Amino acid sequence: MTVLYDHQCFTGTAYGGVSRYFFDLMRVFSDRSDVQFRLSLLLSNNDYLKQQPFNRFWTYGSLARNRRINQVVSQINRQNSLRQIRAGQFDVFHPTYYHRYFLDSLGHKPFVLTFHDASTERFGDKYPELGAGLYETKKVLLDRANAVIAVSDFTKQDILRYFSVDPAKIHVVPLSTSMSELTGTVRAASPASPAHPYLLFVGKRDLYKNFTTFFRAVAPLLSRYPDLHLLCAGGGNFSPAEQTLFRSANLSNRVQYAPITSNETLFELYRQARAFVFPSLNEGFGIPVLEAFAAGCPAVLSDRSSLPEVAGDAAIYFDPDDIDAIGTAIERVITDDALRTDLIQQGYRRLGHFSAERTAAQTLAVYQSLL
Known part of the structure; x- marks a missing residue:
């Protein structure tokens, strides 16, 4: 069988969980003989595809900073996808994000939609920008x-x-992390990591990611443990409002931003952290949890949404609306070495339930069910 993937998640992003998900599907399928795939893409700066391109495409580098250029690139890629959809040289179509552009051109070919989360539905009234x-x-x-x-x-x-x-047409297929392939490796210290103990926060910090509440919970810990720092990986440089928040707590010199330049860099940031903290109010899955497990980093998580489902007994949980509960859970982990060791071992075991091969096999079963 042949599956057609479209351009959407690869057009305007160099990194990201959605493009990583589809890249890993194609990476696994490329080693299998029972499925073929096509990727309808002409222009992209996606970093994953640079590692293992599945078709010929052109990059447009620094031009991606220009909004108008990105709009033109999106239109070019969309027209290319429509041409391939209308040609019909595939058995199943799997769009890589939420857009209706293909519906009138698909004919009777079946298509599969991956639904990542309902953040828009849960928080759309509060955060219209979602x-x-x-x-x-x-x-x-x-x-x-x-x-x-x-x-x-x-x-x-x-x-x-x-x-x-x-409900009968909804199939639960858990995600995975390619970072598990780095588990057990020994690497030099990342230049981005500080020479002191730190808590790790990964990814975007705005909206339902709950960073402000998290910082207010962790500020007393930073004051109580003068060697402890907070490192925020990815998510962009600190905003003026965040800098004001740090200054008001007299902790500007204890909070550091580190860009994520590669999987290896992020792996080291997890590996050297005292704990990874994920205070999010909503996650459809929560890949950073698996990343922490892969790197041997104790996870302290919000007890909301999918996070308990993914982490199971391999994490310590807190109510993300309760500042005291957040601080207590974190302090418990960073001060109890036996607990940290146990969480690390449980994390490795929990990681065994998730793999790119398993995700791909279950996804292929969904495709095959439509033929």
């Missing part, structure tokens, strides 16, 4: 899709909560 109008698009796509992949059971329940979808 995606104005995205609900209606998701609604149409979910209705028209022949099969829906939910990345966790929590996400499946959210689909059923916010949309009218036949």
